[in-house]
Amino acid sequence: MPKVGMEPLRRKALIDATISAIGERGSLDVTMSEIAGRAGVSSALAHHYxxxxxxxxxxxxxxxLAELTADTLRALGSAKTSRERVSAVVAVNFSDLQFQPETIAAWLAFYVEAQKSAALRRLLKVYARRLHSNLLSGLTGILPRTEADRVxxxxxxxxxGLYIRRALKDGVPDAATAIALVEDYLETKLSGRSAQ
Amino acid sequence: MPKVGMEPLRRKALIDATISAIGERGSLDVTMSEIAGRAGVSSALAHHYxxxxxxxxxxxxxxxLAELTADTLRALGSAKTSRERVSAVVAVNFSDLQFQPETIAAWLAFYVEAQKSAALRRLLKVYARRLHSNLLSGLTGILPRTEADRVxxxxxxxxxGLYIRRALKDGVPDAATAIALVEDYLETKLSGRSAQ
DNA sequence: TTTTTTATTGACCCGTCAATCAACAAAAAA
DNA sequence: TTTTTTGTTGATTGACGGGTCAATAAAAAA
Structure with a gap:
């Protein structure tokens, strides 16, 4: 069966399998065999790659993270006003792709693991900083710098927080409700101010 | 060495050891031996109790959870107005006792574990519901029911969310800043309305 | 004093799992 | 065709950790 050029395919399959495994288990306590099995290969191959x-x-x-980044850039592309930029960033985080039990479980699990792994911690900081600056890029057009930062x-x-509560399946059932909550907050903070 | 009436002392020591172990490791991946060692007993005894x-x-x-509940009740006791009740609940969650790396790490870890353990999930739902109703008890004095619920x-x-970000040690350095953020939100939502 | 209860542990068993390795197969290169 | 590269796995190892158990010792009860 061995065909040439398998490496990228296997890598992708293994990563997908990892996400779904973590999503199902709800934690990083998934074995290499479990992941490999889902990807249709042996655990030895997973170690090989x-x-x-x-x-x-x-x-x-x-x-x-890369997918989230791509989604965000796409969404920001079709936003014209500052206000729209802010809403776009929010919307992406609650899009069907991101706001799904599996993905959320993975996020949570990674947050915990970050306590142990410096590399993971660095990655999550990148995400946090990027989210912040994406929001800021819209907000600075509407609010003074300090205020924008706080918002x-x-x-x-x-x-x-909405992600976590979603993971617990308590309150905040769907994405629409979550977006509404965030937008409601933004609206009260931005009301009166006209965007640039 | 065996003295009588050790059980409650051991239980307490083991629970304390569990918290500090989880706090240090940043996850529930702590061994029974590790915990028992911290409590100054053998792992067999931990299993025994x-x-x-x-x-x-x-x-x-x-x-x-019990400590948080106790803290909350204490804080609510000395709050007179509805507005004060809301602030009291917020303040407790960011008190020195609660808003500490170890405790936060434990919370996070438990959130993840809740995905696997139904019993733990139930406990966390109790917490979520209690927090909600505590907040609501203050808010309903100021806002109409539906609005209060949303807030x-x-x-x-x-x-x-602030807890998570604290765990990452990114942004939101201290409790005061966190409280200020929440209070700022509350203030904008409650401004104009007079409390009862 | 004998007996029972409570406290405690070291040694051990057993299952799980990450990681390794030798071996095999197919394609590509020589 | 032979050789090398690429892909792949089953079997194995070694460590680790949860859980059990028999044994010990002190105190309390009989």
Whole structure:
């Protein structure tokens, strides 16, 4: 069966399998065999391509982050006003792709793992900073710098918090409700001010 | 050495050891031996008093929750107006006791574990519901029911989000800043309305 | 004093899992 | 065709960790 040029396909399959495995288990306590099995290969192959388990997890996190980044850039592309930019960033975080039990479970699990892994911690900081600056890029057009900063911080925290509560399946059932909450907050903070 | 009446002391010591171990590791991946060692006993004794590891973790979570509840009741006791009640609930969640790296790490870890353990999930739902109703008890004195409900939901999410961001050690350095953010949100939502 | 209850542990078993390795197969290169 | 490269796995190892158990010791009860 061995065909040539399998490496990229296998890598992708293994990363996808990792996400779905984590999503189902709800934690990073998934075995290499479980992941490999889902990808239709042996655990030895997973080690062959990724080395240690840590690296597979890290690659998976990178993949999730890259997708979020791509989604965000796409959404920002079709936003014209500052206000629209802010809403676009918020919307992306609650899009069907992102606001799904599996993805959320993965985020949560990675947050925990970040306490142990410096590499993972660095990755998550990149995400946090990027979210902040994306929000800020819209907000600075509407609010004074200091105020914009504070609102960006609160919005980011609000988003993270809604993710957690979603994971618990308590309150905040769907994405629409979550977006409404965030937008409601933004509206009260931005009302009166006209965008540039 | 065996003295009588050790059980409650050992239980307490083991739970404390569990919290500090989780706090240090940043996850529930702590061994029974590690915990027992910290408590100054053998792992066999930990099993003797708590049975399986799950039950020790569950007992630990219950303990944390009980402390939070006690703190909250105390704080609510000295609050007179509705507005003060809301602030009191917020303040407790960011008190020195609660808003500490170890405790936060424990919370996070438990959130993840809740995906696997139904018992833990139930506990966390109790917490979520209690937080919501505590906030609501103050808010209903100021806002119409539906609006109060929405604000309570957002505030709870905001608090959870700030916890996560604190765990990442990114942004939101201290409790004061966190409280300021939440209070700022509340102020904008409640401004104009006079409390009862 | 004998007996029972409570406290406690070291040693051990067993399952799980990450990681390794030798071996095999197919394609590509020589 | 032979050789090398690429893909792949089953079997194995070694470590780790949860859980059990028999044994010990002190105190309390009989």
């Amino acid at each position: 990724f080395g240690a388990k840590d690296e597979l997890l890290l690659a998976t996190m990178r993949h999730i 960006a911080e609160a919005t980011a925290a609000l988003i993270d | 708590f049975g399986a590891k799950d039950e020790l973790l569950l007992a630990t979570m219950r303990h944390i 309570a939901e957002a505030t709870a999410a905001l608090i959870d």
